[in-house]
Amino acid sequence: MNTAVERALSGPLVVGVDGSAPSLRAVDWAADEAVLRGVPLRLVYACLWERYEGAALARDIGRPTALPLAQDVAGAAAERARVRHPDLKVTADVVFEEPEYALVREGRHASALVVGTRGRSGIAEMLLGSVSLAVAARADCPVIVLRGSHDNRATPPVRRRVVVGVGEDVKESAAVGFAVAEARRRGVTLEAVRAWRCPAHESTDHPLMSGEPASLHEERAAEELEAALRDVPADIDVRRRTVEGHAGRVLLAASHEADLLVVGARRREGHFGLQLGRVAHAALHHSACPVAVVPQQA
Template sequence: MELPVVVGVDGSEGSLQAVDWAAAEAERSNRALRIVHASLWEHYEGVRPRISADRPSEQVHAENLVATAQERVHSLAPGVKVATDVRPEDPVAALLAEGTEAALLVLGPRGHGPIAAMLLGSVSLTVAGRAHCPVFVTRGESQAGAPTYGRVVLGVGGTTGSTSAARFAFEQARSRDCELLAVRAWNCPPYASMPYPFLGGAQETAYRRQADETVDRILGVVDGDYPQVTVERKLVPGTAHQALLEEAAGADLLVVGAQRRHAAIGLQLGRINHAVLHHAPCPVAVVPEWSDGAHPEEQQAA
């Protein structure tokens, strides 16, 4: 059975944007859509629903939220099958549980109340750092429907042998009929570029060549499966987060990988992903890349 797209809603403007993106993604991928609201979200994001005489106020508020989101999906993508769920638990726990049986999770960048002053809401940040499936965070002003810029940007990492993020980026480019831009930053330490007699600039060339080889290795595993996708490569001297933020300014989507370790506790994002989630001018997809090369469910089935 095809796994659904899951979107978390809390009534904020950001979550409505997430609903639009989730509807478009479900329509493109021919998947069902689940709209989820955790009933304890109010305590985290500062929402205080009105009191109802016949039912608990939180229940009324939750039912109204998911019903409104469902109507929005029906108007945007009438062919998408939609289910809704109100879960009486912490929003992070609810969304992480949903992520174990989802193709991807779609979240808004921030919620209600004091948390809205932050660059990224606590729920979205925590879920992006712990989910077992790809997580979309709908940053920026890019529209959810037809591509605005015609480009998906992939941040090519080199910490694991996983190609999960690359494959996800290719699939997104294919479904959107977009170009894929693969970006790899390289940085030569200051001492390595100094004109010592025995170096002669060779170290700087070596660092660039290593970055080029990393892109070759990652793309070489995946690009043969997507011959219809036009791929551009870009090696950028400097820091990775700066390079990705600059390229994301002209993109419909930025895709980054996040290394996961089975025994680790807490966020598993890394400083580069933190930076792009807080500052990217376009939506960001965080794709888990398991350090041992296998998803937990795949290991259990083996």
């Protein structure tokens, strides 16, 4: 068994915490997910600002030093998870480092990372937040971002559906494999969606040709969808959908009826910067449910 498979099966589920409401929601959801997976839950509080400025500022205003404050945040989050699931193995750690770097490093040994939509920073409030986006774009393991207005829980399922977006490259889809496992854990339907588009230059108004180009594109999409699902076990309830339209918009519409939206993200060897793609980026910013971004080596 290779290292990636071993990590996926037994590695801890890591959740980033910072004391904010979104991160506490992530703790609740991650605790449920860890129980589903049968793996330990690891909470990580990472903050570079407190490492360099917290202690001095605390002395100026007569407050405790940064370390006890950080440990209080991590400890309270760990206690929250233990109350929710008393039998779950929970550990917590404080790391004085940029949160995105700390969490990406943690992801090397994790089965998955779970983060909230935003942290305490005002700048992060304006974006996805920035930490969640950076982690989803760089981590070596699946990253689940707690978007949407669902209750703070992974179980029991609310919509009873896991949706996965299927792209053009169907040689091997880590996203499909991840979605299959999540649907099985929850005992829900797996909805595989393949969006397709008919290029404008192929359209025609001739009455004898009308609809032919579109039908060819739809047939190709259906074939690609079947190829992507060829190894799905027979005990999984699968719903197949081919939908005309932009993949991002199609998946965002599907997210309103899902407990989890799963999308893939290409990781290219030697490539630096954010590696997400337009579909994953749109899902992270606008999905109506939690989003799992699953890395796929190009």
